[in-house]
Amino acid sequence: MHAWPASEVPALPGQGRDLRIHDTATGGPVTLTPGPVARLYVCGITPYDATHMGHAATYNAFDLVQRVWLDTKRQVHYVQNVTDVDDPLLERARRDAIDWVGLAERETSLFREDMTALRMLPPRHYIGAVEAIPGIVPLVERLRDLGAAYELDGDVYFSVESDPHFGSVSRLDAAAMRLLSAERGGDPDRPGKKNPLDPMLWLAARDGEPSWDGASLGPGRPGWHIECVAIALDHLGMGFDVQGGGSDLAFPHHEMGASHAQVLTGEFPMARAYVHAGMVALDGEKMSKSKGNLVFVSRLRRDGVDPAAIRLALLAHHYRSDWEWTDQVLQDAVDRLGRWRAAVSRPDGPAADKLVEEIRDALAEDLDAPAALAAVDRWAALQEERGGTDTGAPGLVSRAVDALLGVAL
Incomplete structure (x- = not known):
């Protein structure tokens, strides 16, 4: 599966700082010091x-x-x-009476756009679950051979008790985990499971649903985690720098995934930091597909935003x-973009070397983008009030706003 084209990242004078970021697993900040190649996995x-x-x-x-x-030259x-x-x-x-493959291809294409x-x-690497199945089956078989997985009516489950580090990502107690498991795709109430929290590794073929050859597992399809x-193991290996996603993935997805990998490899941890983004709401409720309260990027673009x-x-x-x-959030952003573009359209202005360092410092401190935006606002206000003599x-x-914030002026 192919990703999308990369926009050019302008080069800036100097060098950025090492990133200090909040780690869910420790509950506090950690300073990341990757090698020459930083490794990042984000759930799609x-x-x-x-x-x-x-x-x-x-x-x-x-x-x-x-x-x-x-910006740190990595x-x-x-x-x-x-x-x-x-x-x-x-x-x-099924609801829309359309082919599931076509639906996945259509929405993935829109996501790329x-x-x-x-x-x-x-x-x-941009990898679909379907194309990963040949690599998934041997991992499930290995977990079974290690005694970390078991069969229940043809389905294969992972035993969370096989990982002594289980719970170290989300740091939740069993009661909270059970509630979230039920809300987020788990089946804690299924009879016959060794532990209510045990997640599915391989779902045996069901009538009317797609399935693939699972070798000794039988026909079926993989579980989510x-x-x-x-x-991640195929392309990054263990101990990669950041596992990322929305805050609703800390449990069960990242918790379970870490346990799978740690039992498979005998190494800990799967990732050096678990980083989670907050939720966006609309009309007082978390924006989610199940609620249908969604604001789509594509629709805003079609509306000319x-x-x-x-x-x-x-x-x-x-x-x-x-x-x-x-609507006010969007209007504020439109207004800010207009002020910034007006400010950089002039032939000269106030010196900007300090501004670049302010943006770098803000982002290096737990990705404080609002502080970075405020720094650019101050420069733009100076430009509007009295201008400057620095032609560069x-x-x-x-270039700094483009390279560090991804905003083309």
């Missing part, structure tokens, strides 16, 4: 309705991670999956915060 979409603002906010956060690393090995077969996708296809418009840097484990303004609306909120999308300043500001 289930393509039955893409791309709403919650998606966009999440991928914007991890686009900033990439840009901070690139390369970035970024991997993202597409869950192109799963219950929600199949349910939507949105990511391109928003200038999100693409992953090096093992999909990302297979892709500049993608740069959409990106500025996202950047105006700290990536870990929960916030609400409103407008160009430098434009």
Whole structure:
């Protein structure tokens, strides 16, 4: 599966700082010091309705991670999956009486277009669950051979008790885990499971649903968590720098995935930091497909909204915060974009070297994009009030905003 084209990242004078970011697993900040190649895995979409603002906010956060690393003169090995077969996708296809493959392809294509418009840097590897199945089956078989998996009526489950580190990502107690498991795709009440929290590794073939050859597992399809484990281990290996996604993925998805990988390899941890973006609400409720309260990037674009303004609306909120999308949020971003473009359109302006360092410092401190935006606002206000004599300043500001914030002026 192919990703989307990369926008050029302008080179800036000097060098950025190492990223200090909030790690869910420790509950506090960690300073990331990758080697020459920083490794990032971000969980992708289930393509039955893409791309709403919650998606966009999440991928914007991890686009900033990439840009901070690139500014430190590192390369970035970024991997993202597409869950192109799963219950929600199949349910939507049945509801709409359309082919599930065509639905997945259509929504994945739309997602690529949105990511391109928003200038999100693409992953090096963009892998669908279906194409990963040949690598998933041996992992499930290995977990079974290790005694970490068991069969129940033809389905194969992972035993969470096989991982002594289970629970170390989300740091939740068993009661909270059980509630979230029921809400987020698990089946804690299924009779016969060794532990209510045990997640599905391989779903035996059901009538009317797609299935694949599972070798000794029998025909079926993979569970949700093992999909990302297979892709991450294949392309990044253990101990990669950041596992990322929305805050609703900390449990069960990232918790379960970490346990799968740790039992498979005997190594800990799967990722050096688990980083999670906040949720976006609309009309007082979390924006989600199940609720249908979605604002789509593609619809805003069709309505003539500049993608740069959409990106500025996202950047105006700290990536870990929960916030609400409103018409005013978008209007503020449109106004800000207009002020910035007017400021850099002049032939000279106030010196901007300090501004570049302010943006770098803000982003290096837990991706504080609102502080970075405020710094650019101050420069633009000075430009409007009294201008300046530095002929290189407008160009430098434009390049810095593009390179570090992904906003083309």
